[in-house]
Amino acid sequence: MDKISIETLKVLRRRRSIRRYQKKEVPAEIIQDIIDCARYAPTARNVQPWRFVVITDEALRRKIAETSDHGKFIADAPVCIAVFCEDTKYYIEDGSAATTYILIAAKAYGLSSCWVAGDKKPYAEDIRKILNVPSSHNLISMITIGYSSEETTSEPPKKPLKDILFPSPFGERQDIP
Numbered sequence: 001m002d003k004i005s006i007e008t009l010k011v012l013r014r015r016r017s018i019r020r021y022q023k024k025e026v027p028a029e030i031i032q033d034i035i036d037c038a039r040y041a042p043t044a045r046n047v048q049p050w051r052f053v054v055i056t057d058e059a060l061r062r063k064i065a066e067t068s069d070h071g072k073f074i075a076d077a078p079v080c081i082a083v084f085c086e087d088t089k090y091y092i093e094d095g096s097a098a099t100t101y102i103l104i105a106a107k108a109y110g111l112s113s114c115w116v117a118g119d120k121k122p123y124a125e126d127i128r129k130i131l132n133v134p135s136s137h138n139l140i141s142m143i144t145i146g147y148s149s150e151e152t153t154s155e156p157p158k159k160p161l162k163d164i165l166f167p168s169p170f171g172e173r174q175d176i177p
Contacts, residue, residue: 011104013155015103016112018112018150019073021146038083039098044089044093049091050095051137052084054079055081056078058075060130067126081142082142083098084139087136096140099141115141116142
């Protein structure tokens with residue numbers, strides 16, 4: 001495996017949800033590139049129903065944080081990206097894929113992030129209105145992005161592979177480390 005592939009796997013394995021950030025601005029060109037990466041997320045029938053709102057204004061982030069139930073830390077993150085999708089058949093899947101691409105791209109830039117739920121949450125409609133997004137779009141997620149004020153160099157604790165992999169239909173489960 002080449003060095004770039006190994007680095008990609010490290011990014012995937014080391015990404016974790018962070019809720020405390022340094023008061024340090026994230027360059028606009030990095031945020032723009034992160035969203036550009038999200039455009040390449042898989043999408044059913046290539047509909048690409050997503051729309052993104054970047055929130056860097058502190059007062060607006062505070063208002064969003066107050067409106068959400070488990071996203072109070074949005075107020076302290078330098079950036080929040082709200083992911084909306086047109087109400088299509090696979091909007092949740094498409095928006096979730098775009099959200100995941102944002103999380104991974106942020107980590108690749110050395111930034112930390114956290115996914116705050118959106119779809120079907122009681123505050124989703126209020127957030128949509130606060131951000132002046134058309135009613136034809138559903139809030140999928142809000143993602144905080146910034147430079148972590150926590151130590152995040154280790155991999156997050158996860159269940160072992162052997163505990164989450166079902167036995168193969170082609171025979172007995174092999175021992176998995």
